[in-house]
Amino acid sequence: xxxxxxxxxxxxxxxxxxxxxRIRGGWVGWERSxxxxxxEAFLAAVEGTRVARVWRRAKQVVVxxxxxxxxxxxxxxxxxxxxxxxVDPAGSDPGPYARVGLELDRGVLHFIDVRKFGxxxxxxxxxxxxxxxxxxxxGEEFTAAWLGSELRRRRRLLKPLLLDQAFxxxxxxxxxxxxxxxxxxxxxQRSDRVRPERVRxxxxxxxxxxxxxxxxxxxSFDTFYRTPEGRPGSYQHQFQVYGRxxxxxxxxxxxxxxxxxxxRGTHLCPRCQRRPRGAGAGPA
DNA sequence: CTATGGCCCTGGTTGC
DNA sequence: TGCAACCAGGGCCATA
Numbered sequence: 001x002x003x004x005x006x007x008x009x010x011x012x013x014x015x016x017x018x019x020x021x022r023i024r025g026g027w028v029g030w031e032r033s034x035x036x037x038x039x040e041a042f043l044a045a046v047e048g049t050r051v052a053r054v055w056r057r058a059k060q061v062v063v064x065x066x067x068x069x070x071x072x073x074x075x076x077x078x079x080x081x082x083x084x085x086x087v088d089p090a091g092s093d094p095g096p097y098a099r100v101g102l103e104l105d106r107g108v109l110h111f112i113d114v115r116k117f118g119x120x121x122x123x124x125x126x127x128x129x130x131x132x133x134x135x136x137x138x139g140e141e142f143t144a145a146w147l148g149s150e151l152r153r154r155r156r157l158l159k160p161l162l163l164d165q166a167f168x169x170x171x172x173x174x175x176x177x178x179x180x181x182x183x184x185x186x187x188x189q190r191s192d193r194v195r196p197e198r199v200r201x202x203x204x205x206x207x208x209x210x211x212x213x214x215x216x217x218x219x220s221f222d223t224f225y226r227t228p229e230g231r232p233g234s235y236q237h238q239f240q241v242y243g244r245x246x247x248x249x250x251x252x253x254x255x256x257x258x259x260x261x262x263x264r265g266t267h268l269c270p271r272c273q274r275r276p277r278g279a280g281a282g283p284a
Numbered sequence: 285c286t287a288t289g290g291c292c293c294t295g296g297t298t299g300c
Numbered sequence: 301t302g303c304a305a306c307c308a309g310g311g312c313c314a315t316a
Contacts, residue, residue, distance in 0.1 A: 001309065032292090059310080081309055082294085097294095115293045117310070156286065165311080173309070263289080265308075288316075298306075 002079035003059060004137065004170030005213035006225050006233065010085055011056040014228045017087040018051045018063065021104040030099040033111065033120045045073060045122050046102065058133050058169035061085060062126060076121040076129050077111065083118030086110050086228040133169040137206050142168070144203040151191040151199060158194070159187035160262040162206075171206070174219060174242045177267045179205045181241045186275040187259075187266050193276065212238065241267040 002010070023046050028039040049065040049072045056062065063075035077085055087107045088094060094101065100111040100120045111120045123129055135141040154161060161167055162176045171179070180187055182205035185198055194202070213235040218225060220232030227233065236243075240250050245258035245267055254271035 003310095078310085080311075113293095114295070115309090117293065119311095154285085160287085163310085262287080263309090286316100288314105290314085291312090292310105294308105296307090299304090300302105 001081050001172055001174065002083065002218070002225055003172035003175050004056075004210055005175070005235065006218035007059050007061060007079060007170075008056050008214050009217045009227055009233065010079070011054055011061050014061070014085055014087060015054040017107065017228070018054050018104075018109065020051060021106060022050045023047060023065075024103045024105060026100065026102040028100050030113075030116055032116065033099040033113065033118060035119050035121045037122060042122050046075070049073075057126075057130050058136070058165055059172070060130070062130075073122055073124045074126040076119070076123055076126060078119040078121075080113075080115070080117035080119070082114040084110075084112040084226060084228075086112070086230075132166055134165060134167045135169065137168055137170055137210055142203075142207075144200045147203045148196060148199040151194055154191050156191050157187065157261065158185060158189045158191055159264070159266055161191050163262070163264070168206075170210070173264050173266075174239075175206075175209055175213065177242045178240060179209045181267075181269060181273060182209060184272050184274075186273045187261050187268060189276055241269060243267065 025047055026043055028034060028042065031039055034042050046065065049067050051063055052066045053064040054061065059078060061077040065072045065074060079085070087109050090103065090108055094110040094112060097112050097114045098110050099113050099116065102109040111118070121129060150167070158180060159176060162171050163173065179202065183198060183202040185194065185202055213219060216233055216235040216238070217227055217231065218233030219235040220226065225233065241256050244256045247256055248254070249256055249269035249272060252269065252271045254269055257268055257270050259266050
């Protein structure tokens with residue numbers, strides 16, 4: 001599923017094909033992708049604008065638009081589970097799952113989304129959507145000291161907390177499991193009971209995992225995620241626990257487990273990631 | 285404050 | 301073999 005590394009890859013690869021382009025027109029094949037905005041209003045807002053900049057915040061691709069050199073709103077694209085963003089040659093067939101198309105002065109931007117969970121929003125003010133997100137895990141705000149005090153301030157299970165975008169923005173199910181394993185922390189561990197040296201390990205593991213995944217252009221373990229050039233990422237080959245239930249831990253050889261935490265499939269090594277006494281609730 | 289469960293969607297997998 | 305039931309999963313919302 002597109003998480004921070006996949007979205008970062010999409011933003012990086014699509015940037016040179018998008019920045020400087022002018023939006024000539026477009027169409028909307030699935031209205032709800034717009035998140036409530038009328039297609040007519042949406043198209044009127046973007047037609048005639050020029051793409052000034054492409055960047056990423058959390059799991060969203062943000063496209064800054066301008067008109068006659070002045071700010072003219074933003075596109076906020078959330079891929080959710082199956083969303084894709086690509087620039088294709090004009091006139092090419094985007095297939096049955098294309099939900100939004102924007103014709104550029106060179107090529108056409110397609111938003112493709114099999115399950116229709118993704119969003120392709122236009123907003124004058126992006127903070128309307130981006131406000132409330134936690135810090136970027138690869139940004140300067142995210143320090144070991146910050147993580148320590150924020151973990152202590154709450155009494156939540158580590159896994160759901162790290163998935164909470166208001167706490168920390170950009171991690172999803174895959175990279176939380178991988179980071180917790182690298183930090184040797186159990187997903188059911190309570191946040192306020194993590195020892196200081198484990199906090200530091202978790203902080204380092206989150207950054208290292210995300211950086212390594214970006215380097216490999218993200219993970220493609222199913223048919224969904226592809227880079228805008230159609231390539232799969234390759235970080236799935238580095239997975240230590242995600243999707244490896246029943247197979248030996250690459251660190252210690254114990255059998256990797258799959259449990260459910262907060263309705264999410266959760267993968268861990270029971271030997272590397274000891275469950276502290278009294279941690280969490282539920283089975284396993 | 286924290287947790288739970290439903291909802292949105294569809295393709296792929298499982299079970300009979 | 302055929303088909304229905306079920307599942308995954310990010311974010312959001314209502315409820316406990």
